[in-house]
Amino acid sequence: MASAAVIPEREHYLNQEYGIRSWLLTVDHKRIALLYLMSITFFFFIGGFFALLIRLELLTPAGDLVQADTYNKLFTMHGQVMIFFFLIPSIPAVLGNFLVPLMIGAKDLAFPRINLLSWYLYIIAGGLYLHCILTGGVDTGWTFYTPFSTAFSNTKVIEAGLAVFIAGFSSILTGLNFVVTIHRMRAPGMTWSRLPLFIWAHYATSIIMLLGTPVLAITLVLVVLERAFHLGIFDPKLGGDPLLFQHLFWFYSHPAVYIMILPSMGVVSEIVPCFSRKRIFGYQFIALASIMIAVVGFLVWAHHMFVAGISLYSALVFSLLSYLVAVPSAIKVFNWTATMYKGTITFSTPMLYAFGFIGLFTMGGLTGLFLACLGVDVHVHDTYFVIAHFHYIMVGGAVMGYLGGMHYWWPKISGRMYPESWGRLAALTVFLGFNLTFFPQFILGYMGMPRRYWQYPPEFQVLNVFSTAGSTILAVGYVLPMVYFLWSMRYGKIAPDNPWGASGLEWMTSSPPPTFNFEETPVVTWEAYDYANIPAPEEVPVER
Amino acid sequence: MSDSPAAVESRDLALRHHFATQEQQRRAASLGMWLFLSTEIMFFGGMFCAYLIYRRLYYTEFAAGSRSLDVTLGAVNTAVLICSSLTVALGVRAAQMGKRKLLVVLMLLTLVFGVAFLGIKGVEWNSKFKEHHVPGTSFHFEQTALDGKPIDPQHIQLYFSLYFAMTGMHALHMIIGVGMFLYLTYHSWKGRYGPEYFTPVENGGLYWHFVDIVWIYLFPLLYLIDLKK
Numbered sequence: 061m062a063s064a065a066v067i068p069e070r071e072h073y074l075n076q077e078y079g080i081r082s083w084l085l086t087v088d089h090k091r092i093a094l095l096y097l098m099s100i101t102f103f104f105f106i107g108g109f110f111a112l113l114i115r116l117e118l119l120t121p122a123g124d125l126v127q128a129d130t131y132n133k134l135f136t137m138h139g140q141v142m143i144f145f146f147l148i149p150s151i152p153a154v155l156g157n158f159l160v161p162l163m164i165g166a167k168d169l170a171f172p173r174i175n176l177l178s179w180y181l182y183i184i185a186g187g188l189y190l191h192c193i194l195t196g197g198v199d200t201g202w203t204f205y206t207p208f209s210t211a212f213s214n215t216k217v218i219e220a221g222l223a224v225f226i227a228g229f230s231s232i233l234t235g236l237n238f239v240v241t242i243h244r245m246r247a248p249g250m251t252w253s254r255l256p257l258f259i260w261a262h263y264a265t266s267i268i269m270l271l272g273t274p275v276l277a278i279t280l281v282l283v284v285l286e287r288a289f290h291l292g293i294f295d296p297k298l299g300g301d302p303l304l305f306q307h308l309f310w311f312y313s314h315p316a317v318y319i320m321i322l323p324s325m326g327v328v329s330e331i332v333p334c335f336s337r338k339r340i341f342g343y344q345f346i347a348l349a350s351i352m353i354a355v356v357g358f359l360v361w362a363h364h365m366f367v368a369g370i371s372l373y374s375a376l377v378f379s380l381l382s383y384l385v386a387v388p389s390a391i392k393v394f395n396w397t398a399t400m401y402k403g404t405i406t407f408s409t410p411m412l413y414a415f416g417f418i419g420l421f422t423m424g425g426l427t428g429l430f431l432a433c434l435g436v437d438v439h440v441h442d443t444y445f446v447i448a449h450f451h452y453i454m455v456g457g458a459v460m461g462y463l464g465g466m467h468y469w470w471p472k473i474s475g476r477m478y479p480e481s482w483g484r485l486a487a488l489t490v491f492l493g494f495n496l497t498f499f500p501q502f503i504l505g506y507m508g509m510p511r512r513y514w515q516y517p518p519e520f521q522v523l524n525v526f527s528t529a530g531s532t533i534l535a536v537g538y539v540l541p542m543v544y545f546l547w548s549m550r551y552g553k554i555a556p557d558n559p560w561g562a563s564g565l566e567w568m569t570s571s572p573p574p575t576f577n578f579e580e581t582p583v584v585t586w587e588a589y590d591y592a593n594i595p596a597p598e599e600v601p602v603e604r
Numbered sequence: 605m606s607d608s609p610a611a612v613e614s615r616d617l618a619l620r621h622h623f624a625t626q627e628q629q630r631r632a633a634s635l636g637m638w639l640f641l642s643t644e645i646m647f648f649g650g651m652f653c654a655y656l657i658y659r660r661l662y663y664t665e666f667a668a669g670s671r672s673l674d675v676t677l678g679a680v681n682t683a684v685l686i687c688s689s690l691t692v693a694l695g696v697r698a699a700q701m702g703k704r705k706l707l708v709v710l711m712l713l714t715l716v717f718g719v720a721f722l723g724i725k726g727v728e729w730n731s732k733f734k735e736h737h738v739p740g741t742s743f744h745f746e747q748t749a750l751d752g753k754p755i756d757p758q759h760i761q762l763y764f765s766l767y768f769a770m771t772g773m774h775a776l777h778m779i780i781g782v783g784m785f786l787y788l789t790y791h792s793w794k795g796r797y798g799p800e801y802f803t804p805v806e807n808g809g810l811y812w813h814f815v816d817i818v819w820i821y822l823f824p825l826l827y828l829i830d831l832k833k
Contacts, residue, residue: 167622170632236639244632245622270639274647282651282769290740291765292758293654298739298765299758304657308650576621 072475072572087172088575093158094473095179096149101542103145103186106193108535110138115497115531118524123515131514132199133215139202140220144227145186147458148316151323152269153182153234155465156262158473160238162566162573163256165247165582170240178233185227192219201512203313206294206305210286217287221280228273228280231319235269238262247565249584256564256588257340260347261326264354268315268322271358276312279305306368310361318357320454321421322350324461325392328414331468332396334562335411336403337596339589342395349388356385366437375434382432389425393418404596408560409483413464416491420456424449427502442512445505448498456494463490463541471555475572476548482540489537496530561597563589618801630803637807641814644777648818651770655825658766662759667830668750669763672737674728678827681724682819688717689816692809699802704795707805711789714812718782725775732764739765767826774822777815784808 069075073090083091114134117125126134157175161168169175192198198220200209209217242255242263283305285291292298294305333340340346362370362378370378396418405411427449430436440446470478500523505511509520516524558567569578586593623629659666695710736744745760788808791797797805 170622171636172620172622232643236636236643239639240632240636243635244628270643271646274643275650278647278650278773281773282654285769286765291769292739292761293765293769297758299662299756299760299762300765301657304654308653311650581624 070570071574072570073575074475074572076575085176087168087176089157089161089169089172089175090473090573090575092175092179093154096153096157096182099179099183099186100146100149100154103141104538106190107138107141107146108538110134110141112531112535114138115528117514118516119528121516121518121521121524126514128514129199132201132512133197135512136199136201137193137197140198140224141189142454143202143316143320144224145182145189147320147454148227148231149182149234150320150458150462151327151465152231152238152262152265152319153178155327155462155469156238156265156323157234159469159566160241160259160262161245162472162569162577163259163564164242164245164250165565165578165584166241166245167576167578167581169237170245171237174233175237178230178237181226181230181233185223185225185230188219188226189223192216192223195219203309204280204283204305205309206283206286206300206302207296210283211295211297218284221284221287225277225280225284228277231269232273235266235273238266239270242266247582247584250565251584253344254584254586254588255347256326257329257343257346257350258323258326261322261329261350264350265319265322267351267354268319268357272312272315272319275308276316279308279312303365303368303370306365307362310364311358314361314364315354315357317450317453318353320458321461322353324417324421324458324465325350327461327465327468328396328417329392330562330564331410331414331464332399333589333591334468334560335406335408335414336400337561337591338399338403339587339591340395341398341401342391343588345391346395349391352388353385356381356388360385360432363432363437366434367441379432379434383429386425386429389421393422393425407484409478409480409487410464410468412484412487412491413460413467416487416494417457417460417464420452420460420491420494424452424456427452440505442510443505444501444509444511447511448501448505451498451501456498460490463487466541466545468560469566470545470548471559472566472571472573474545474549474552475555476552477555477559478541478548478552479544482544486537486540486544489533489540491537493530493533493535493537497527497534498530500524500526500530556597559597561594563591563594626800633803633807637810641810644814648770648773651766651773652821652825655766655770658759658762659825659829662756662762664750664753665755665759666763668745668747668755669760669767670827670829671750671831672735672745672747673767673827674731675827675831677724677728678823681721682823684717684721684724685816685819688714688721689813691717692812696802696806696809699792699797699805700799702798704792704798707792707797708789711785711792711805715782715785715789718778718785722775722778722782725771725778729768729771737764738768770822770826774815774818777818781808781812781815784811 073088083095086092113126114131117123117131117134123131157169196216198213198215198217200213200215200217204217204221242259282291282293286293286295286298286300290298292300294300294302296302329340329346360378360382362374363382366375427445431440431446431449467478467483470476504520504523507520509516555571557569557571565582565584568582619626619629623632691710691713695707695714698707698710732738736742739761743761743764745755745757748755785808788805791804
């Protein structure tokens with residue numbers, strides 16, 4: 061440090077120790093959350109860079125910017141980086157890591173060293189994947205479909221597979237830590253029915269991480285063994301069956317969608333009551349809907365394989381089960397809306413993101429019903445309709461929730477306020493950019509433009525130009541928060557302990573919290589979201 | 605068994621800062637271990653699922669492949685593992701009762717059984733290697749029919765792919781377990797575990813029982829598909 065502070069500052073987790081060692085060897089869940097924040101942001105921009113290259117290539121019908129094989133690598137690496145190195149760890153490993161102990165009144169996660177280990181596993185996996193990118197990349201599509209991945213592709217499939225395998229263990233350890241922490245570390249009085257819904261959402265997410273990820277792990281091991289040693293499990297030439305790969309892969313990778321969206325739902329369940337100044341409507345229903353999504357989410361995987369040759373009867377069952385997931389999702393959307401009804405709504409930045417989430421997630425969810433319908437799925441399978449659908453869920457839903465949560469808890473994390481007007485501008489930019497990017501893709505897909513091609517017939521160009529234009533706006537919207545968050549760390553207003561007048565134990569400790577979170581272990585005697593008894597903040601940081 | 609003051613102190617230090625009581629810490633560690641084992645079940649579950657499907661589709665080949673294994677060695681290995689589970693279970697009890705020397709002996713015995721299992725497994729793999737039963741470019745299965753039904757050369761290779769994947773993954777878990785028991789033996793010798801603090805022995809035992817149970821399933825599924833000769 062260049063100059064010593066004149067006024068002795070209050071000690072908190074950020075200034076208790078300095079130096080690179082104190083970060084790399086920390087077992088404090090809050091510091092590990094920041095380590096994750098930096099690493100996933102790095103991968104988010106790498107994945108985003110690939111996305112921009114994809115959109116640039118699709119600006120014109122001809123394949124002019126990149127060749128077909130480069131394009132294959134671009135969409136593969138965009139998908140794998142975004143899913144395994146950004147979306148899966150995003151909210152759980154950053155906000156969850158930071159907030160789960162704070163919200164339940166614990167000093168740390170149950171296994172702090174395992175928590176640090178999970179970050180190191182993530183870094184090893186990320187390093188391996190970066191090496192894979194720099195030495196030629198991988199072109200199998202993010203799904204590693206066999207037998208292409210095991211017999212035909214001559215790119216770095218083994219490295220990519222191992223990287224995702226290791227990243228999976230990082231995610232398993234995070235989930236394990238959360239479940240044990242939520243079961244065993246709650247403060248006195250913090251009963252299950254008093255838990256914030258953010259915690260319920262993370263509990264459900266962790267269950268999926270624990271039970272789903274190992275299946276992906278063993279599947280990737282078998283892919284690597286088949287590719288490296290001709291241990292035939294999936295390759296028909298070696299006696300195997302590629303359909304088995306698809307079953308095993310989607311057994312994890314469909315629930316993985318819920319790993320991405322459930323934590324965002326948890327974030328929205330915190331933001332909406334706070335900026336409506338009302339108790340959340342239907343607490344038990346939202347909590348149980350999270351669990352139901354996790355359970356039913358495990359039973360729908362084969363809807364990715366309706367045209368892959370599965371039997372008609374199993375397709376019917378999986379179609380029905382896929383419709384069923386809409387029930388708990390709709391319960392949540394209705395309850396958030398009902399919470400806002402007659403509430404005192406503030407259009408602050410986190411709330412704007414929450415609005416964005418509810419609208420875009422609803423669109424993504426409803427178009428998911430189209431895809432769960434057997435007849436419609438045959439028509440739009442492997443088209444841009446599917447691309448638009450899952451981007452509405454993963455970007456419109458999951459990333460909106462992530463950004464909303466980052467803004468909502470930024471004062472707690474950094475001890476500084478971000479500039480509110482810039483925040484709102486960025487939220488609007490993201491919303492507009494997102495819709496301009498992905499809405500045209502619904503139409504393109506319905507008109508029959510297939511995914512994963514670098515060229516297309518000229519009649520699709522207008523909509524593709526819209527989409528590419530939108531993606532540049534979206535990029536601006538994503539860079540803005542990074543810039544003003546960094547700016548606010550030095551120049552932002554000092555944040556009070558509870559700037560939003562929010563409920564929840566995390567707001568009862570100082571901003572930023574001390575290393576062990578609370579001066580003394582809190583005793584909980586009130587219900588969650590007790591906004592009837594919480595005064596609105598005296599100095600409202602946001603004009604109404 | 606008397607405890608030195610240093611040993612007592614180290615047990616108090618074993619309560620980490622973020623737990624309120626030893627009981628809370630022990631219960632957290634135990635739940636964590638059970639959750640980890642549930643992920644392990646899913647991990648092996650992927651392969652058991654593949655086995656189930658392929659065995660139903662290609663029963664003849666699976667039966668032929670199964671007959672080519674050495675049932676005697678497999679049975680001996682099963683017995684060895686069951687003995688090791690017994691010594692682990694007794695070891696947890698010894699730790700709870702604070703019998704340090706007994707604990708060390710039992711941990712060492714478990715280690716010996718574990719290494720013996722791996723040795724016998726190595727012998728089996730070696731003979732499979734010599735018979736060209738390892739999947740890959742030099743794979744060769746001489747038998748062409750079983751009970752009058754033809755054997756498909758690709759599907760018999762599938763059986764051996766699963767055999768090596770499943771026993772290989774099991775052996776990898778055994779090797780990790782052996783490393784773990786080296787650690788536990790050392791710390792038992794140092795007197796770290798006693799009635800107040802025996803979580804590592806208990807969790808190590810749980811892990812070992814899990815690996816044992818996987819083998820209890822693998823043995824009949826791989827060796828005893830169709831024994832009649």
